[in-house]
Amino acid sequence: MSVTKNTNKKSIEDYPLHPFFTDTEDLLCIAGFDGFFKKINPAVSKLLGFSEEELYSRSIKSFIHPLDQEKTWAYRKKLIEGSGITKIENRYLTKDGKTIWLSWTSIPVKNYDVVYAIAKNITESKQRESERNKLVVNLTKINSELKNISYTTSHDLRTPVNNLMSVFSLLDVSKIQDPETLEFIHILKEATDNLKSTLNDYVDLLNEKNLAKDKVSSLSLKTTLEEVVSSVKSLINETKTEVDVQIPDDISVRFNKGKLKSVLLNLLTNSIKYSHDERSPVITIRTFENETSYKLTFSDNGIGFDVKEKADQIFGLNQSFHNSGDSKGVGLYLVYNHMKDMGGNISVESEVGEGTTFTLTFRK
Numbered sequence: 001m002s003v004t005k006n007t008n009k010k011s012i013e014d015y016p017l018h019p020f021f022t023d024t025e026d027l028l029c030i031a032g033f034d035g036f037f038k039k040i041n042p043a044v045s046k047l048l049g050f051s052e053e054e055l056y057s058r059s060i061k062s063f064i065h066p067l068d069q070e071k072t073w074a075y076r077k078k079l080i081e082g083s084g085i086t087k088i089e090n091r092y093l094t095k096d097g098k099t100i101w102l103s104w105t106s107i108p109v110k111n112y113d114v115v116y117a118i119a120k121n122i123t124e125s126k127q128r129e130s131e132r133n134k135l136v137v138n139l140t141k142i143n144s145e146l147k148n149i150s151y152t153t154s155h156d157l158r159t160p161v162n163n164l165m166s167v168f169s170l171l172d173v174s175k176i177q178d179p180e181t182l183e184f185i186h187i188l189k190e191a192t193d194n195l196k197s198t199l200n201d202y203v204d205l206l207n208e209k210n211l212a213k214d215k216v217s218s219l220s221l222k223t224t225l226e227e228v229v230s231s232v233k234s235l236i237n238e239t240k241t242e243v244d245v246q247i248p249d250d251i252s253v254r255f256n257k258g259k260l261k262s263v264l265l266n267l268l269t270n271s272i273k274y275s276h277d278e279r280s281p282v283i284t285i286r287t288f289e290n291e292t293s294y295k296l297t298f299s300d301n302g303i304g305f306d307v308k309e310k311a312d313q314i315f316g317l318n319q320s321f322h323n324s325g326d327s328k329g330v331g332l333y334l335v336y337n338h339m340k341d342m343g344g345n346i347s348v349e350s351e352v353g354e355g356t357t358f359t360l361t362f363r364k
Contacts, residue, residue, distance in 0.1 A: 027119040049095035065091035194231035241281040253362040259338040266331035271300035
């Protein structure tokens with residue numbers, strides 16, 4: 001079988017380069033070692049706003065932003081000397097004074113004392129990068145301020161709590177005969193003890209975060225939840241809330257103690273806060289286990305909300321779904337971030353008028 005040679009095949013030199021050079025939006029340049037443009041495509045003139053005559057008649061350096069001139073000329077020197085550096089980002093000034101960011105790829109051709117170069121306009125990406133950097137700086141500042149507020153609040157609140165503890169130590173309950181009054185005093189003392197313990201945990205946590213990562217330990221879910229329930233016992237009694245805890249004694253998770261308490265406390269108090277007017281709150285707390293994780297569910301019979309409508313806001317900061325004066329939109333934000341920080345996850349199911357279920361996932 002014979003193969004017929006295509007005698008009409010063109011060599012690369014036969015293909016027209018004019019459309020490639022003139023129609024691209026990238027900047028194509030041939031610059032002399034003397035620092036002047038020798039050939040440019042229309043995109044250069046269009047972007048910078050100078051005529052071809054102006055671009056050819058002046059040194060390239062005069063079009064470069066003053067802050068980048070020294071850097072660019074040092075780059076050109078190394079490029080011409082064959083240092084292998086072929087890429088640079090720098091700023092040019094347009095005819096009307098605007099700053100344009102360009103990313104250059106250049107190849108020197110010593111036989112002709114010229115540099116072939118192509119540039120892309122990266123001004124928008126640089127602006128986005130600048131905005132991101134500003135955002136990071138602002139968030140860092142806000143985070144620092146919030147940390148100081150948290151530390152100050154937790155630290156300063158210990159003084160009145162200690163005063164309350166002193167009052168209880170001086171109180172002679174043997175002189176009180178009314179059982180209901182004794183029960184109230186017992187609840188107040190217990191709540192004050194728990195508040196002092198929680199504040200101490202928060203101060204310790206904030207101090208530790210300045211030195212290292214969150215301290216993680218193996219924590220009993222049932223014991224930790226019992227401590228949280230005890231800390232709001234008066235609220236539970238006042239609202240006639242039924243808390244049904246179904247957690248085995250042997251389930252432990254690796255978590256930061258302060259953060260775990262914060263997660264459980266916020267979910268518990270949210271269920272009470274958003275209870276239904278026509279029925280007493282019932283909160284059911286269960287655990288489920290699989291090969292890789294434990295799941296803890298908080299289910300209530302409260303007013304619920306439309307999950308689909310609020311999907312993008314549920315765990316956001318300052319987001320509130322109900323007209324409650326006590327709602328600041330912080331609790332679920334903290335819960336979400338504590339779970340994520342500790343490698344866990346949280347999801348939610350809810351139906352208006354029926355109640356809400358939060359599912360926490362803890363890695364084994």
